[in-house]
Every structure is written in C-alpha cells, then in structure tokens.
Amino acid sequence: MTLKIGVIGTGAIGRDHIRRVTKSLAGAEIIAVTDVNQQAAEAVIKEFKLNATLYKDDVDLIQDSRIEAVFITSWGQAHESSVLKAIEAKKFVFCEKPLATTAEGCMRIVEAEMAYGNPLVQVGFMRRYDSGYKKLKEAIDQNTIGEPLLMHCAHRNANVAERYSTDMAIHDTLIHEIDVLRWLINDDYVSAQVFYPRKTKHALPHLKDPQMVMLETESGVMINVEIFVNCTYGYDIQCEIVGEEGLLRLPDEAHVQVRKGGQIGKEIGMDWQERFAHAYDVEVQDFIDNVLDKGTVSGPTAWDGYIAAVTADACVKAQISGVKETIELAQCPDFYKKEKPAAKVVY
Amino acid sequence: MTLKIGVIGTGAIGRDHIRRVTKSLAGAEIIAVTDVNQQAAEAVIKEFKLNATLYKDDVDLIQDSRIEAVFITSWGQAHESSVLKAIEAKKFVFCEKPLATTAEGCMRIVEAEMAYGNPLVQVGFMRRYDSGYKKLKEAIDQNTIGEPLLMHCAHRNANVAERYSTDMAIHDTLIHEIDVLRWLINDDYVSAQVFYPRKTKHALPHLKDPQMVMLETESGVMINVEIFVNCTYGYDIQCEIVGEEGLLRLPDEAHVQVRKGGQIGKEIGMDWQERFAHAYDVEVQDFIDNVLDKGTVSGPTAWDGYIAAVTADACVKAQISGVKETIELAQCPDFYKKEKPAAKVVY
Amino acid sequence: MTLKIGVIGTGAIGRDHIRRVTKSLAGAEIIAVTDVNQQAAEAVIKEFKLNATLYKDDVDLIQDSRIEAVFITSWGQAHESSVLKAIEAKKFVFCEKPLATTAEGCMRIVEAEMAYGNPLVQVGFMRRYDSGYKKLKEAIDQNTIGEPLLMHCAHRNANVAERYSTDMAIHDTLIHEIDVLRWLINDDYVSAQVFYPRKTKHALPHLKDPQMVMLETESGVMINVEIFVNCTYGYDIQCEIVGEEGLLRLPDEAHVQVRKGGQIGKEIGMDWQERFAHAYDVEVQDFIDNVLDKGTVSGPTAWDGYIAAVTADACVKAQISGVKETIELAQCPDFYKKEKPAAKVVY
Amino acid sequence: MTLKIGVIGTGAIGRDHIRRVTKSLAGAEIIAVTDVNQQAAEAVIKEFKLNATLYKDDVDLIQDSRIEAVFITSWGQAHESSVLKAIEAKKFVFCEKPLATTAEGCMRIVEAEMAYGNPLVQVGFMRRYDSGYKKLKEAIDQNTIGEPLLMHCAHRNANVAERYSTDMAIHDTLIHEIDVLRWLINDDYVSAQVFYPRKTKHALPHLKDPQMVMLETESGVMINVEIFVNCTYGYDIQCEIVGEEGLLRLPDEAHVQVRKGGQIGKEIGMDWQERFAHAYDVEVQDFIDNVLDKGTVSGPTAWDGYIAAVTADACVKAQISGVKETIELAQCPDFYKKEKPAAKVVY
Numbered sequence A, B, C, D: 001m002t003l004k005i006g007v008i009g010t011g012a013i014g015r016d017h018i019r020r021v022t023k024s025l026a027g028a029e030i031i032a033v034t035d036v037n038q039q040a041a042e043a044v045i046k047e048f049k050l051n052a053t054l055y056k057d058d059v060d061l062i063q064d065s066r067i068e069a070v071f072i073t074s075w076g077q078a079h080e081s082s083v084l085k086a087i088e089a090k091k092f093v094f095c096e097k098p099l100a101t102t103a104e105g106c107m108r109i110v111e112a113e114m115a116y117g118n119p120l121v122q123v124g125f126m127r128r129y130d131s132g133y134k135k136l137k138e139a140i141d142q143n144t145i146g147e148p149l150l151m152h153c154a155h156r157n158a159n160v161a162e163r164y165s166t167d168m169a170i171h172d173t174l175i176h177e178i179d180v181l182r183w184l185i186n187d188d189y190v191s192a193q194v195f196y197p198r199k200t201k202h203a204l205p206h207l208k209d210p211q212m213v214m215l216e217t218e219s220g221v222m223i224n225v226e227i228f229v230n231c232t233y234g235y236d237i238q239c240e241i242v243g244e245e246g247l248l249r250l251p252d253e254a255h256v257q258v259r260k261g262g263q264i265g266k267e268i269g270m271d272w273q274e275r276f277a278h279a280y281d282v283e284v285q286d287f288i289d290n291v292l293d294k295g296t297v298s299g300p301t302a303w304d305g306y307i308a309a310v311t312a313d314a315c316v317k318a319q320i321s322g323v324k325e326t327i328e329l330a331q332c333p334d335f336y337k338k339e340k341p342a343a344k345v346v347y
C-alpha cells in the first residue's frame, strides 16, 4: 500500500519534499510533478529517478486519477487556486505555507473543505513536529507550569538574501511563530504591535532589522518575539514560556561540547533546513500515515492557515502604523474545533 | 589605617552592612550608629559587640568628628536629608538606593556635591559589583558583540510580602535594572512603556503581576524587562544583550548538577540576599578601599541616583497612563562625566 | 526500485527493524520472515500487514531468490550459521550484534566474505550512526583536539532484568563501547582490565554492579568505562575524549528546560530504544541506500565484528582474573582496511 | 578585637595571604613577618604598608608574645619545624600544605598537638571551602544520592613550569584531591595505583603527563583521578560522584554565555588562583573567626595532614612500582574523631 503523490512546484522545498518521500520516508511515491518551469520539474525527475509523469500544469496533474494526494509547493500566490482545485477533485492536500496570501483566500478554502465535509488539507507548519516544541506542548498540556502568562521568543537568521524585505519578516519569518505559539498554549491572538529597535549595520538600507513584535492573546498572554535576520552568529530559535508555576525553555540543539583554548563551546547551526530537518521528516511521514491508515489528515488545518493569514496581515499593518492593531477572527466552525486538553490541575 | 564609619538606620540592610564591615571586610570599623528605633540600634551594637556610640539622630552622628564616612540605610524618604547633612559636614557617603525619593531631591544632592567640589557620594546599586554583570560589561566594552541593539531581561522573585504594591515593582524591583542596564551599555533612556500580561493567580488583588516594561535608549536600544514577583519557583535574574555581532547572556549561578529520578537538575536560589551576597561584599569593600586609599568614591554616583529617580518616575507614570512616556534628563554636568570606552572596533 | 528483505528472528529488535523498514524508511520491503517461534513471526506479519512469506527456517528463507538482503535478528548463538548461509547465497546481510559468539566464528565469516570477494555483511553497531558520536568522530578526524590521550566513558541503565548476569555487562552492554570507541579514534585495543567498585544495593546477589573497565589501545590511549546497570536515575551514555589540544564531550539529549520549585531541570530518558531510536533509523536507511544505490555495504564490517568478539572475550577473562589481559588480534586483511584520515595538522 | 598574626614565608602564597588578611578579610592584622629571604619580607611589608616587625627567623617570630596565630607559608620542608615550635609556644597555626613532608613528621605534629590537649593547627586545604565542593558535601551528607560507589575526577592545568616533575603530580597536584575526596565521602583510602596513558607532546621529556590515579576506599568506593598538567585549554577541575540513587557533578564556574560566529561558548579560566580565590578568602576568614570567637580551629586538622602524607607517599610508590600499593594508616585518635553524619535515610 503506497500513497500516490503529485507535486505542484519543484523549487527548493518541492524538491526537498520529493527527496524526503523518495529517499527517507515510508509509504509514499511521487508519481506526477509539474512546475511552470518545466525544465526544473524534469531535472528533479531525473535526479531522483522518479517514475513520474510530468504535467504541464496543476489542472492536468490534479486530474490524474491515480493521484491520491497533492503536495503544493509552488509560490505562495499560486497556492489558493491549486488547493481549491484539489479539494474539488477530492484529493488530500499538503500545502506549504501560506495556505493563501489573503484571509479571504484562506476562507474560500475553509468553506470548500467544509462543503466537502471531511478534512483534506494540511498546512506545512512543520514546527509542530519539532521534538523541542512537541515537548513544550506536552508540558503545557500536562500543566507542568500552570497557566501561561508570558512568552519570550526569538527568531534569528545569520543573514538573508538581498530581496528580503521588511514585511517578509512577518510573512516568511514570524509566520512560524504565529502558528506554533498559539498551538502551544491553545489560545488565539487579539492584537499585534511592532517595535523597531536600533538597526544593525548588517541590514541593507531597505530592511528594518531587528524588529520586535508584541502579540496578545484572548486569555491575556503577552508574547514578545524578536525577529533578527542578520544576527550573523547562527540560526537561533528561542522560546520561553512563563507560567504561574514555572518556566519552560525550548532547548538548544544537542552538540558536542569542546573545551579548547580557554573556552567551553558548542556549535550552533547556521541554517533552518538543518535545524528543522527532522521536523520536516516527521511532518510529511505523519501526513502519509494519516492518509494511508486513517483516510484523513491531522496537523495544521485550513483554519490554522486562515488564522495565520489574518494575524500576519495585522502584523504587517502594525509594522506600518506603529500602533497596536486588533486581530479579528471569524468564529471557529465546529468542523475545526479540537478538543481542548482537560481542565488543568496543578500537581 | 581603619575607616571610621557611622551608620544611620539599623534595619535589615543597615544591620547587614554592619555585619559585613565587622565580620567580612577589611579596613573599616563601625564607631557610631543611630536609628529612630533606638532599641534596634542598641541590639545591633550588642549583636556584633561593636565599640560604637549610639546617637539619637543623624544630626548628632554626622557631627562626630571621628567619623569619616556615613552609611545611610534608613527608609528611602529619610535619605535625602541625611545625605545633604553629610555632604555639608564633608563626610563620605554610602547611601542605599534610592538616593532620594524625588528627582528634585536627587538634584539637590547633585548640586551640593558639585558645590563641595569633589565626589563624596556612592549609591548602593550593588549589581555593578556582581561578577556576572561585570563580565557582561567587560565583554561589551571590549566590543565582543559590536553595538548593542536589544536587551531581554527578567527580574523574578518567588513571592513578595502583602504590602508590596504595583508601583513597588518599579521603585524596589525594576530600579536595579534601571541602573545596571544603562551602565552596561553606556547609554541613557529616552522612553518607557508598561504592559500588563495575564495576571498570575498567586498575586493579591491589589497587585498587578507580572508586568512588562519596555525601555528605549538614546541610541535606539530597545529593552524589555519582565517583572514577575510571584513566579514561585525562585529568585531568577536574566539579562541577555543582542548586539550586531552576537549575543551575551548573564549566567545562572553555578550549582551542583544532580542526576536523579529521570531528571538532570540543579538548584536555583530563592532569595536575593544570597544571589547578590558577594556583590554586596565587593561593593562595600570597594567603597572602603577608595575612600581609604584614594580619598574619593567610585561606583554609582549621585548623578546615577538622579537618573534612576527620573526613569523610575517615568515608569510609574507609564504604569498608570498605559502609553509610552518620555524620559527627560537634565544635561549631565562635566563633574559626573565618565570617559566612554574607546571607540569600538570589531575584532 | 525497492530492496527486498527477508528477516530471520522476529523478536524485540527484529520486530522493531520490520516496523522501521515498513513505517519509517524509504526504499525497502519485508517480503519474507522466519522465526523458530512461528507464531511470533505470524503475529508480526499481521501487525504490519506485511505482504511477506513465512518460512519455516533460515535455510528456506535465504533460498528465496527474490530476497536481496537478509536481516539476522535471532539470538546471538544463531547468527553465525545464518550469516554463513546468506554469504553462500550471495545475499547482503544486516546482522545484529554479535556477528558470532566466538572469535573463531567471526573469523569464519570474515573468510567466507573475503572468499566471496566483495563486502556483503554489516554488523548492527548503531552508535556509529548516532548524531552525537558522529560529531565526535568528525571533530577527531578534523583534529579539533589533536591526538587523543584518554577517554572517560559511562554506560548506565536505570535497571536490568533478573537474568542479566555479570558477563552480560561485557557482551550486551560494554560491547557498544568496544565498537564505537575504537572507531572514534581509529585505533585498536591491546589490553583490558576490570575493577569492581562498591556494589550497589540495587543489584541482585548474582550481579557485580557497577564495574569499571580499563582499556588500552595500540597508541597508548587509556579508556575507562563505567558500566552501571542499576543506576536507577536514567539511561545515561557518557563519552569524553581528552586530547593534546582539548576535550570533547558527547552531549546529553536536548530536552526542555523547566524552572520550577527551586530547581532548573530537564528530563533524562529511561530507555535505550528511545535514546538511539534515530540512530537505528539512520543505520538501517544507510544499509538500504548502500545496497540499492551502490551494490555494497558500508558501516561496521565483519572485521569489526571479529574485533568486538576478541575484545569482549578478553574483558570477560579480565572480569574473572582480576588482572590485565592482553588483546591479541589477527592481522587486518587488506580487504577490510579503511583509509585512515589524512595526517592530522593542528589548526 | 583583632587577631594578631605572624607570617613565616613571604613568597607567593605567603604574600597572597598577607594581602587577603590586610585588604579583604575582617578581624586580623599581620604584626610580624619573617623569611630566609629578608628582602622579600621587607618588600611585602612595604607593599601592604604593614605595621609589622621583621624577624630574622621563625624562632624569633614565634616568641613575640603579642602573636596569637602563626601562618606557615615557607617551603614544604620547613613546615614541620615551624609548626612544632608554634605548638610549643601555644600559638594557633595556619600551615599551608604539606603539614610536613613525611608521614613521621606529620605524626610528630599530631602528637605534639594532642600533648597540648586542644586543637591548634589548621592545614591549608582550601578546596573544602570552595562553594562547589561544599554543596557536593552537603548533598552527600543529606543522602541525595545514597551511598557513593564511584568517583570520576580530573585535575587539569593548562601548563606547568619546567621544574615540575612526575612526582609533583602527586605532591602538588593530586594532594588537593587526596584531601577533599575523602572528606566529601567521609571515608579513607586503602590502596592506590597509577597508570600512564599516551603522553602529550606538550610535556617535557622528564615528565609523565597525563597520569591516571585509581584510589580505593575502605567502603569500596573506587575513584579515578586524571592528572593532566599540560592540557593547554584551561584550569579545569572535575568531580563526579556516582551513588546508589544518582549522581552529583561539581559545576563549572559561572561565565557569561556568548553566541557568536556559529558558536555558543563561555570562558574557562586559566589559573588556579582565580578558580579558588574565593575559597582561600573563606578559608582564612574561617580560621580567623574560629580563633577569635571560639578559641579553636576547625577545618583540615593535623590528622588530615597526616593522612594526606601517607596517601601521597603510597601514590608516589605506585607511580614507580606500577602496581597497586596498600595505604596503611595509624588508628585515628579520639582527639581527631569527627562525628559522622547521622545514619543516612534515603528520601
């Protein structure tokens, strides 16, 4: 029993997921690919010796009746249209973030999925599959630190490409915190504000860097996230949750300790692919397993994609306005409601 | 050669400094004490077998011509008057924080000291003498991380007494960060804003806890300080400085590692006296040594006391207003100007 | 292209490798199984819905011409015979440790493989695939700490089953250090000595626990390994290498930091399956990839299996004699010689 | 009330204790000094502006009736004679290690002190006053890890002077472990063995470095101590105690964490003076306080000095013989018996 997958978009992450499915994970096969850049798609077929049909576009690929699941790894702007087509064709969808570039677009997907009547779509927020974040989540759900009150987070990249712009700090960087932090504490955001500290000399003139985002949730949890994409020293993801009974901190990666030349040190990685390599594996295997074994998807939903879109929009608005912007979400449909963890009891 | 000291106020910290001078430090002797509670003063004389005169008030004590230095460890409201009298009598002064309860009061001391013409006053901001903060300062002055851009700090107490009020979070708690952070980065504050996250159930109804203070400096450094005085788990002081070339973090205290019952753990202390015990020793020894050996004082000045007062006032205003409050400082007189560390060169 | 695998022995680790190949890894399929306990084998087929033939014994299974690789996960005593049959049938072999229970048995396999003329056998020493050990190896090969001089290691289990005997401390516990430590430093052992410290009250009367093994290598590196299988607190693997220019230490696993109740703590796992889960995955995927893509095996060889057997025998002898026992190895055939890392240059 | 001290030997450590008493500690005064190098003694008087008599030798100094306590900080060979004279004169003695260079010499001091009838002598084993070791001791006495079974220790210096010889690894380096380890676990040694790992290229031809010492105690605890005095990277003191219920590890010193250039690092100090600076202060203050307040000494006794001498002799013998050497101690006189901590109860 092998899951038959078609991939739309064979760029960086598309190629990586194809490699993953083909060389690292169990239970699935890439049987079709497409890309507006057909040569890119062809090259990937060759590289991984795929036994796959090359389609001219997503429409054709989705129509291939052998295909059970579609991976959407094209540019963000193209996601909505492909997702809607896939839902229409009753295919399972693994869609890289963003689900759609607008809240309205996300809502259209939500409605299409609800109209179909069963979960089909998983959004590629892979941090939920990182072992550190999973342990944070477990600890919170087990009430290890009581009710969360505050979070201190940082998202630091050593550097970014020239085309990286101030708003990408929200759409491409903060977006991962937007998804994972509310998931961690089972809460939703109500407002966002953005502050600009002193700018690093390592940022190009068009980029504000670092930035500090302050998010507030329904239950009053206050979250500050430092975004610093020219920190030079490494790819560093920090997350600290302060609760009524204690504090949790995301661990640094395990690295060999070196004692040498008057220093006790360990490495810190420089890129996100490496940092979250295992999370991507677990994420995609989980998608495959759910579809194959249970005929459904778990993981981040279209609704999570919608919330990320609304929140990111508010953050970008706050980047420009300089003031606190309200985050107004539609009512969560029953279709997407998860059971909250049982009432917490301090032990 | 022994420094002759008179102590005004023999409460908690007064008694502790007397013990320190008598039982732990070199070069000084307590030869006079006073307290509005005369019995308290008498008890301390007995406890430490001091060969000291008990005076009825600060006026009498300061007049004792044998006394070379005065320790002012009475309640905050009483400090200004005692400091001014001591300056008038040309005595060296070690004054516990606050120097005075108002900016105007601090300014009167500044002017009196300048009128006298030589430094006489040291304010009891002991964190500057903590080995962790000293190493942070050294690293910054040696340009280890380039220009500072952001700071993330936390000041957490396990719990507080019932009388602890929301504004004490500024005057008694944040006050130490107010002094030490600007000293670390050779900068001054320009604004303050206060945020209230979800309240812990462990705080009494009259107290807002935790609080989050956001300070900005002249050069644009943005500092967030979490104040959380019912964190339950320990006395925890965190300080992280993010610079253009890297990051510095104040170390936790060294404690024995225990591996037991599925856990790798170490203790975290519960009280500030213990956490900063060594810093107090170094601070007071430094005062004694400077006066004895060089006839002057180093360490936090009356001007530092003035800045702390202005900044704390702005923070309290911000606690009430909820908006960003400007911090306006008088021009720093040449008398108090320190040479800045040499222009930084990244290595 | 899928590697067709037959499994001999569907006990604990056999079942786990079947699960791994079927549910976690890419490129292979279990198409046949056998076990002296036929019901156990049948149960595993059912559990993982394998499309696999159940054979009555290893002879029959190996003869199945579709099978390209054989996993030997039966009891240790049965390994040699199955490995020899598989080599005879020109199948690739992944054999759990031990390769054989005697040095002579291992040598027979070595000779059979050399007679065949190409590498066929990989021994299941999975630590070489653990990310921590891999980083240690890289650091040593890159000469980060110059020439190794000393190693301090510990292998601790929370507890063991009643049937665990004193010599199993060598054959089942130390065996992993025996393989991985010489691999780390590109060296071979010349002697072994065993010491018995004070016995823990948690060990049953028939078991000496803890034990301390001292190994010496050709180049004079001295290694002490603490074996402590009733340490109660967790499964704890320590490895420290002291070199001429510095020191390397195997990291503890990354776990969430918790600050609570006067403690800063993190979890330490209780079992080895969890500790080395990822290493097993990488190990078996590496076997599959090498066979599929390159038609060979890499990883621990039959020669490594031979060395482990000789060394373990000397350690058991030393357990009984109490004195230093010499370890005498046959000359390494060219067939098994690996290129040593290039001459080390201190940087 | 000030303790009047005379100092015999104003070399490195003598000068440092004089500085300590004069500039850092409370309650004592140096009123007399002597040194076979009279100019050295004179220079120290000048440097610290001591109001002290310069004596021509220890005989004259000890006779000064004002002197209440004698610090013996001359070369090791001169200690015994000065200690005996001081006991005869009924002076308190703080004697740097070694108490005497032979077991017999130590025993003569033990007998002289017992003849006098009250404790007079404290030996300068300062590690007992280090906060890390003190916390280890507390944890053991509180039975945190049950009965100790094994200890892993390391004593590493970045480098040593040319005159440092193989036996000094015992007399000047291991000596501190010899004292502090048995104190930690309330036990005595019964045997010693020395192993020589591969030699570092950084050691001069006449020096064996590193060395590995294996000590066994009465209760069967097995201790291995790595001595490595050309480790190049820092001054590194490690101590790990493995008990029936868990493990304790001496902490590294607290240092600022730096994240920079792909590394997370912190400093490790290069010299022992700095590492144990605070321990020396606490040690000497403790001597002063005990003599002044209670008319006695606590801390390492003449008997501890005797045990250190016997143990060190056995270790040197073992360095030469290569075999396990027995350590035979005289019966501990009641005079020196400390109450053992109450019977341990596991919690």
Ligand SMILES: NC(=O)c1ccc[n+]([C@@H]2O[C@H](COP(=O)([O-])OP(=O)(O)OC[C@H]3O[C@@H](n4cnc5c(N)ncnc54)[C@H](O)[C@@H]3O)[C@@H](O)[C@H]2O)c1
Binding pocket: A008, A009, A010, A011, A012, A013, A014, A034, A035, A036, A037, A040, A057, A058, A073, A074, A075, A076, A078, A096, A097, A098, A124, A125, A126
């Ligand atoms: N979850 C994560 O951590 C993560 C990481 C990287 C990228 N992403 C997301 O994945 C998506 C792809 O990113 P990338 O880095 O691979 O970009 P990329 O530019 O490397 O690849 C995108 C590919 O999609 C193709 N494409 C564009 N429009 C298409 C269309 N309509 N039909 C078919 N192919 C089309 C392009 O030709 C290109 O080959 C983005 O939305 C990005 O945000 C997520």
Ligand SMILES: NC(=O)c1ccc[n+]([C@@H]2O[C@H](COP(=O)([O-])OP(=O)(O)OC[C@H]3O[C@@H](n4cnc5c(N)ncnc54)[C@H](O)[C@@H]3O)[C@@H](O)[C@H]2O)c1
Binding pocket: B008, B009, B010, B011, B012, B013, B014, B034, B035, B036, B037, B040, B058, B073, B074, B075, B076, B078, B096, B097, B098, B124, B125, B126
């Ligand atoms: N630097 C620090 O970390 C630190 C720590 C604790 C206290 N303090 C400061 O030290 C001061 C004293 O605090 P405390 O905790 O010792 O308070 P406390 O109430 O224990 O002691 C104050 C003492 O001053 C006496 N006193 C009050 N007014 C007097 C006057 N006019 N003349 C003489 N005696 C007078 C009181 O009778 C009392 O005994 C406060 O300003 C406090 O903010 C600083």
Ligand SMILES: NC(=O)c1ccc[n+]([C@@H]2O[C@H](COP(=O)([O-])OP(=O)(O)OC[C@H]3O[C@@H](n4cnc5c(N)ncnc54)[C@H](O)[C@@H]3O)[C@@H](O)[C@H]2O)c1
Binding pocket: C008, C009, C010, C011, C012, C013, C014, C034, C035, C036, C037, C040, C057, C058, C073, C074, C075, C076, C078, C096, C097, C098, C124, C125, C126
């Ligand atoms: N690399 C590691 O970390 C690791 C871990 C566990 C076990 N092992 C090794 O794997 C082997 C199996 O261990 P286990 O824990 O799975 O034991 P187990 O007893 O759970 O399983 C062994 C299975 O082999 C079967 N068997 C025995 N002889 C057979 C034969 N001749 N033909 C077919 N089947 C036979 C038994 O019936 C049993 O089902 C052992 O050699 C052990 O040392 C290695």
Ligand SMILES: NC(=O)c1ccc[n+]([C@@H]2O[C@H](COP(=O)([O-])OP(=O)(O)OC[C@H]3O[C@@H](n4cnc5c(N)ncnc54)[C@H](O)[C@@H]3O)[C@@H](O)[C@H]2O)c1
Binding pocket: D008, D009, D010, D011, D012, D013, D014, D034, D035, D036, D037, D040, D058, D073, D074, D075, D076, D078, D096, D097, D098, D124, D125, D126
């Ligand atoms: N506890 C520790 O950590 C520690 C550290 C360093 C030294 N020590 C010990 O302290 C002692 C001194 O060591 P040091 O490093 O200061 O040596 P040093 O050579 O620097 O000083 C010794 C001094 O003693 C003087 N001296 C020698 N014989 C004398 C005598 N009979 N009378 C008077 N003066 C005499 C010498 O002239 C010299 O000035 C040694 O026994 C050493 O082992 C202990």
